Structure formats: structure tokens, C-alpha cells
Amino acid sequence: MHSEFLMGNEAIALGAIAAGVNLACGYPGTPSTEVLETVAKRRGDNVYVEWSVNEKTAMEMAAGAAYAGARALVTMKQMGLNVASDPFMCLSYIGVKGGLVVLVADDPGPISSQTEQDSRTFAAFSKAPVFDPSDPQEAYDMIQAAFDFSEQYQTPVLLRPTTRVSHGYASIRVKDPEEYRVHTPEGFVRDSSHWVIFPRLSYQNHLKLEKRNAELSRADSPWNLLLPGSGRKGVAASGISFTYVMEARPEGLPVFKAGMPFPFPEKQAAEFLSGLDEVLCVEELDPFIERQLIWVCGKYGLKTKILGKLTGHIPAAGENTRDGVADAIAAFLGTPRTAPAPAETPPLPVRPPVLCAGCPHRASFYAVKQAMKGQKTVFCGDIGCYTLGNAQPLDMVDTCLCMGAGLGIAQAIRHLEKDRQCFAFVGDSTFFASAIPGVVNAVYNQAEFTLIVLDNSTTAMTGHQPHPGTGKTAMGQAVDAISIESVLRGIGVQAVETVDPLDHTLAVETVKRVSALPGVKAVIFKSPCVVLAKPQGRAKVDGEKCVGCKKCIRELGCPALSFAEGKAAIDAAQCVGCSLCAQICPVSAISGGEAHA
Amino acid sequence: MRKNIVLCGVGGQGTVLASRLISAAAMKKGIPVMSAETIGMAQRGGSVFSHLRLGEGIFSPMIARGEADLILAFEPGEAVRMLPYLREGGQVVVSSRPVMPVTATLSGAVYRAEDMLDHLRKHVKNLLIVDADRAMAQVGSPKVLNLILLGAALKADALGLTEEDLKNAILEKIPEKFHALNLKALAYAKENM
Numbered sequence: 001m002h003s004e005f006l007m008g009n010e011a012i013a014l015g016a017i018a019a020g021v022n023l024a025c026g027y028p029g030t031p032s033t034e035v036l037e038t039v040a041k042r043r044g045d046n047v048y049v050e051w052s053v054n055e056k057t058a059m060e061m062a063a064g065a066a067y068a069g070a071r072a073l074v075t076m077k078q079m080g081l082n083v084a085s086d087p088f089m090c091l092s093y094i095g096v097k098g099g100l101v102v103l104v105a106d107d108p109g110p111i112s113s114q115t116e117q118d119s120r121t122f123a124a125f126s127k128a129p130v131f132d133p134s135d136p137q138e139a140y141d142m143i144q145a146a147f148d149f150s151e152q153y154q155t156p157v158l159l160r161p162t163t164r165v166s167h168g169y170a171s172i173r174v175k176d177p178e179e180y181r182v183h184t185p186e187g188f189v190r191d192s193s194h195w196v197i198f199p200r201l202s203y204q205n206h207l208k209l210e211k212r213n214a215e216l217s218r219a220d221s222p223w224n225l226l227l228p229g230s231g232r233k234g235v236a237a238s239g240i241s242f243t244y245v246m247e248a249r250p251e252g253l254p255v256f257k258a259g260m261p262f263p264f265p266e267k268q269a270a271e272f273l274s275g276l277d278e279v280l281c282v283e284e285l286d287p288f289i290e291r292q293l294i295w296v297c298g299k300y301g302l303k304t305k306i307l308g309k310l311t312g313h314i315p316a317a318g319e320n321t322r323d324g325v326a327d328a329i330a331a332f333l334g335t336p337r338t339a340p341a342p343a344e345t346p347p348l349p350v351r352p353p354v355l356c357a358g359c360p361h362r363a364s365f366y367a368v369k370q371a372m373k374g375q376k377t378v379f380c381g382d383i384g385c386y387t388l389g390n391a392q393p394l395d396m397v398d399t400c401l402c403m404g405a406g407l408g409i410a411q412a413i414r415h416l417e418k419d420r421q422c423f424a425f426v427g428d429s430t431f432f433a434s435a436i437p438g439v440v441n442a443v444y445n446q447a448e449f450t451l452i453v454l455d456n457s458t459t460a461m462t463g464h465q466p467h468p469g470t471g472k473t474a475m476g477q478a479v480d481a482i483s484i485e486s487v488l489r490g491i492g493v494q495a496v497e498t499v500d501p502l503d504h505t506l507a508v509e510t511v512k513r514v515s516a517l518p519g520v521k522a523v524i525f526k527s528p529c530v531v532l533a534k535p536q537g538r539a540k541v542d543g544e545k546c547v548g549c550k551k552c553i554r555e556l557g558c559p560a561l562s563f564a565e566g567k568a569a570i571d572a573a574q575c576v577g578c579s580l581c582a583q584i585c586p587v588s589a590i591s592g593g594e595a596h597a
Numbered sequence: 598m599r600k601n602i603v604l605c606g607v608g609g610q611g612t613v614l615a616s617r618l619i620s621a622a623a624m625k626k627g628i629p630v631m632s633a634e635t636i637g638m639a640q641r642g643g644s645v646f647s648h649l650r651l652g653e654g655i656f657s658p659m660i661a662r663g664e665a666d667l668i669l670a671f672e673p674g675e676a677v678r679m680l681p682y683l684r685e686g687g688q689v690v691v692s693s694r695p696v697m698p699v700t701a702t703l704s705g706a707v708y709r710a711e712d713m714l715d716h717l718r719k720h721v722k723n724l725l726i727v728d729a730d731r732a733m734a735q736v737g738s739p740k741v742l743n744l745i746l747l748g749a750a751l752k753a754d755a756l757g758l759t760e761e762d763l764k765n766a767i768l769e770k771i772p773e774k775f776h777a778l779n780l781k782a783l784a785y786a787k788e789n790m
Contacts, residue, residue: 353638
């Protein structure tokens, strides 16, 4: 053993490696991404790692590996489990041979997600056991136990950290490589009575699952913790909220931690509840423990009052905080905290996230905006950095639902409103992950819309993972990139044009021309992400020429542009010289940067 | 030793590296470290923070209100935003250089660093303001604000670490070609403030 300062996600990855994982795959998504990146970086030679095209494919890869007796890890964020839910739900019925851990990172807040869904509830829905770590060390230990558990019960299991566990850092104790377990898969053994899901088999396996889960519910899991105390009040918690409880815990307060919340440990919970009048449940997302405790009270005839989200004692939505939990516990115990009143604060700058200075997405959105000026339009957006195209002054995202949804939405609106120009914007990684069926649907069903592919040659928002269009794999191998243009042509999209969005005049002209064609058509805006490409250009303002019209500022919303002493100013620390502002300046007062036209 | 440190700024300013260097230096001395920081969408120009906790017996990486021994702020407005975390008598080290929010630039709203610094002067007893423009000009790079601020925190004796500790962390964590520049930035406060 030795100590390392690790992010929770890195700890989970090292735990999987120590447990002898043979195959790891996933799709990027905050806050889960660093798990697979770390497995790729620190794996031994015989561990296969891939960024799969989406979570559904990743789940199926992991299933295949586990069928063959391998230890498999599949990683995703909570939204990703929705995409992978089809294979996952079925897999729970079919089971596995090698250990299969589904790492799903939840995002209370939400900080970088569309929903505040709770994967513990998904676990209960799917009937698969779930582990819920409360800190990086526990996550490291838990994933190793989760592989053993998965093999012992021949079921896929979930490991569900939340953002503060996944992205929290701690100095933790990890195994040396000599201590790693070596897992040698037996190989796939043909047995269609086991691996082919038919209604009859589902029925039989359903009976077995319910019986197993009922037994597990009555067993003592070492991951659930009962801290005894005195008094008639106690607190139940899980995940990061457990650490907030421990920071605020007065001496002697009984605490129950549900580290394995499904199958819910009813016996351990009943033991905790007996003798307590009131229990406060401190958790994020769903009132999961709270509902289970109410159920335990009913089943065991206990009179304990269960408080939490359902009773308004804990916020129904959003992240818990140290202070919020300390306040809730103090109110629960009738010992209010005396915090000093915070000083009055001057108005603080509002800082919503923005597209980076020089981001090619800004140029793409601006080109479409200029090309469609005065027309009745709808701009259907998608998930990625380019969701930020919704901000003023671009204001170019009218809808955003989930990955790939913009294509269907744009098609449908056009079926209902023949006089509207409908656009769907999709990033390159999202194109491969979930947009292709939408294009097939459009071509087959004779839709009328323009697809805009924002191709910056990476999966930018999650930290620049490769995808099928980049020509690189997760293990660093150079491969043939799949051409988005060829895919679109292969499906039957007649007009497909690729253009550099930073060549503003050509970009506008291309959008005008292509969008006027009938049927399904596509413009691919191709220009690399500036965070990766790091262009070294710098634009500058000629103070003599600048008339202070603010057009550059008003139209582009670039964070490098500001207005000082009646003139536009460019922050040299941020500017990368994309030259978009120079191209639209009416008096040619901006120069420098790279020539794109 | 037990220290709670809040680092704050605007996405892209380099708060994460500063947090990493403090952690590495503390780990080397056998001090347990926990930290939490903003990762994700807010890194694109939003308000970002790192909470850093050094010492034994800590459960949570997050810091509560009134618990921070030090706020190391890369931007005046962000220092004010995080001020409720400062404990009575805690230290604030802040860069004087504002980062203009796009929203303010667009709306023409006034955002003045001086208003923020005045607020800090009024409410913080132990305040060290770093003239960042001057410091960066003298060090010769706009990219090392983080090391300049760490140097200032050392000068204020607010880290519980020595210059030697941080130097070793720089040598260990930063590519060699940047060593000279970063060490120069770290030494700036000692020599000029």
C-alpha cells in the first residue's frame, strides 16, 4: 500500500485496476469522465479500454465481456444510464458471469446536467444492487468489493458516486501493483438457456431476482454503518451528505449510513430505528432512504417519525451543503446555530459560463444568424459546449432537450409549420453518439430541415476525449477517422458542404445557399477547439480607427472584447486571434490574428 | 496543523494548479489533504472555486461558512463572493485585476474592481492586495498569476507551508521548461511587496 492524492474518479479507476478489470468502456459525461481516462492512463497491458460511441453500446460491450467471464467496468453520467437503460434493464434479468460494475455518476445541483435523477432509484427500478460511496477512499475500496459481489451474485451492480465524491480529492491509501488481483476470464460458454432472453426465462429470473433481493435486504452489508449514540433522535444519510452530517454531528447523535441503499438494508435500518422517536434523513436527489425508512417503519410496526425531503426538513432539489446540513441538524435537535449575519455585499458580477474567446462555435452560430436574418426560423440545439450558444448576444439556441433530440424536434416543427426554416445543431461527438438515427429518419420520412454539424474534432465539454471522427482511440492508437460528410452522404443527404466558420463571408453564403435547397441538407462547420489547438494569434484594436460603435461587442459576446474609454479593447490574455471581430468591424479597426478569408 | 483554504476566480485563471501545488506540498509533509473544486460547464468563464482542507480528522472536502483560514482570490469580485466563508480573523490575498464579465460588457453595467477592493478593505482585517498588472509585467508573463498569489500567501504566512515546500512542489508538478518562470513568480511577493 501507498498514499496518493487522487480525485474520487481516479481512485475508482485505480480500484477497478486493482480488482483485475479486463475491459473498461464508457461515454464521456460530467462528473464521470475521469474514471475511464484514468483506467486508460494507468492500466496494465492486458486491459482493454475504449470510449464507446455512446452509453448503450458501452453497456453492451461490458455485458459481452462479463458473459465471457471477464471483469468489466462501464462508465457514464446519470443521463447516460437513460441511454443505456435498454441493455441495462435486460441485463439485470439475464445476469453476468464475470463481475460487471456500472459506474454512474450523479450530479446533484445539477451542476452540468439536464436532470437531477437519482441512480439509486434507477437501481431499485432495475432490481440491480447499488453501492453509494461517501468519499474517494470508500469509493476505492467499494469498487473492489463491488466486483466480488457482482460475481458472487452473478448480477450487474451499480456504483453511484455524486459530483463531490467523483471530483473531490483526498490523500488515500491504494494498493501497489504487486497487490493487484489478476483475473483471467474463462471465455464465453455457449448456453442459450442462459444468455437468450425469452419471456419464459424473464419470468423465471424475475422470481429469482426478487428472492435474492429480499435476502440481501435482510443481510448485514459491511457498507452500511450504524454509529450508536444516546437520545431519542437520529440521522440517516448517504453519500457526500454523510460527511456533512459527520462534520456537524454533536457527540452521541446516532447516525445510520446506507452505503448500499438497494436492496435496502431493512434489518440494519430497523435496528437503528428501534428506540428512536424521530429520524432526519439527509440525502441528495430523491428521498430514497426516507421512503425506505417509512416502509421499514410500516413493515416492522415502528412508530419512529421519519423526516427529510418529503416533510420539508431537507431541500427537495439541489445540492446539500455543509451549512445547509448543519442548519437542518441544529433545527432538528432544537439547538439553532448562531452564525454571524453576513456583511452586506455590493452587487457582484454575474458570470454565466460563455463560449471561450476564439471558439469556432461562436463563428458558426453567428454565420447562421446572419444568413437567416429576417426569416422565420427555429434553432434546435443540443448537449455540449455549444449549448452556450443560447446566451446573449448570440441567442441561437431555441430548444435543448437531450443528446440528439434537436434533429427530431426540428423535423417535427417543420411538419407543422411549412413557412419556418428549421435548423438542428449538433456537435461532432454527439453526431456519432446519437444523431445518426435522426438523420436516417429525416431522409426516409421526407423531412425539410438543415443540419448544422459543429465539428471541432473533439468531445470538448467533458475535457477533450477522442471520438470516431478524430482518428484516435482511448488507448492512443491512430485509426482511420470516420468522415461525418461520408456518413451523411451514405444515408442519402443530398447537399452536404463543409466550411470553415471563421471564414465569415463564405460561411454565411454557404448557409444561405444550402438551407434554400429542398429536403434534408447539412453544413459541417469544421474548425478545431481552441483549447486543444491553442492558436497563438492576437488581434488588436487600432484606437485611431475605432469609432466606438460596439458592433464587435454587441454581436459576438466574446469574453476577450470589452469597451474602455470609448473604444473596443481586446484582452491579450484571452484572445487567440480567431479574427472574427476583425472580419465584422465596419471600419477595419481590428487587425492581427489568423487570416481565414 | 489544520487549514481551510478557499481558492476562487474565473474559469481559466489557473486556480486548479495553485490548489494542486498546495496539496502536493502538504502531502509531502505527511499532512492529509482533501479538496473539492468546480469542474464542468463553469470552467468556461464562470465563477470557480477550490476548497482545500489540510489536517487530520476531516470528513468533508467542503468548507462551511466562517471556516476558511485563507481566501486566495484571483479576482476582486470573486473574493467578495467567497467572503462569507472567511473565519473571524482569517486572511484574504487578492489580485487587484478584474476580469470583466461578458454580461457587464454587453449591458454596459459598471463593474469596478475598486468597489470590490473597498468592500474588502472595510470588512477584512488581514487583507493583502496584489497589484497583479504590475506583478505580471515585472515577472514577464500574464500566465503566472497563480504563482504570484501563492507567493503573496507565503508572505502573509497564511498557508502553513514554507517557500521551500512550494518550491519542491513546483519542481515536482510543473514541466521543467516552466520552472524558472514559476519560481520567479513565486518569489515576486517576497522581493517586491
